[in-house]
Amino acid sequence: MDEQKYPDLWVTSETTTKIIAALLKFNKLIGTISKDAKNPFFKSEYAPLPTILKDIKDPMQDAGLTINHFPIGDNRLVTRLSHSSGEFFQGVFYMKSVKDTPQDRGSVITYMMRYAVGAYLGLAIDKDDDGNSGTFVKATPDNTPQLKTMTIGIQKSMLDYIVDGKVDAVEKQLTKYSESANKTIVKNRVKEVKSLADLDSGIEKDSK
Numbered sequence: 001m002d003e004q005k006y007p008d009l010w011v012t013s014e015t016t017t018k019i020i021a022a023l024l025k026f027n028k029l030i031g032t033i034s035k036d037a038k039n040p041f042f043k044s045e046y047a048p049l050p051t052i053l054k055d056i057k058d059p060m061q062d063a064g065l066t067i068n069h070f071p072i073g074d075n076r077l078v079t080r081l082s083h084s085s086g087e088f089f090q091g092v093f094y095m096k097s098v099k100d101t102p103q104d105r106g107s108v109i110t111y112m113m114r115y116a117v118g119a120y121l122g123l124a125i126d127k128d129d130d131g132n133s134g135t136f137v138k139a140t141p142d143n144t145p146q147l148k149t150m151t152i153g154i155q156k157s158m159l160d161y162i163v164d165g166k167v168d169a170v171e172k173q174l175t176k177y178s179e180s181a182n183k184t185i186v187k188n189r190v191k192e193v194k195s196l197a198d199l200d201s202g203i204e205k206d207s208k
Contacts, residue, residue: 007078009189010091010159019083020153022063026121029059033123047125049114056121067120069113077109079116089120089152091159093185094192119181120152147178155182159189167193 013019033055035045047055060066064084071077075097080090093112097104118125154177158170171190177183 006073006076007090007092009163010089010156012089012156013087016087016089018085019065019081019087019089022065022083023121023152026056026059026063026065029062030056030121030123033125035126047123049110049117052114052117052123052125056117056123067117069109069116071109075105075108077112077116079113079120081120089156091116091120091185115181115184119155119185122152122180122182125181148176150177150180150182150186152182155186158186162186162189162193 033047034051035047065081067079067081069077069079075094077093078090079093080088082088093116095108095112097108114125161170167190170186174183174187
């Protein structure tokens, strides 16, 4: 049986000028995403997927954008953001369910879709950081560095650097950016690549 092949982690159309302009238009049109659900574990509010899709529907249409998701293989989700010009951004997400049941796998797909939409469109879909902000003593404004916001373009560049093997350089740059869905995707990819590297190193040692 042939080994299953997956799409590349991140691909784009040959040109992206029009889709980037459309994203800028979308960002001007989109209002505040309604956070009408509560996380009982962290006592925080968040925007569920149906609410997000409802809020972004008209601004997406006005900007000539559409976003589609394709579950493939084992616990993977392909997300494609397309523009009416034919330009696109496409990425592959991976997340394993705790229990291997149809219900849990379905929940994970919905979870990945929610964060993929938020990451691609730069949406604030969570009201806070799951309660972590109350865990530590906050620094005074004078001592707090001004962190940058990671756009999808910066995320793409960092993912390209990771593919080129520049994982350490990406990891250092991550500290300059505030927490966001885009940054989380890059952090998870860094962890995945480093874990694979450690595994390969262990196999190599065992073979000697």
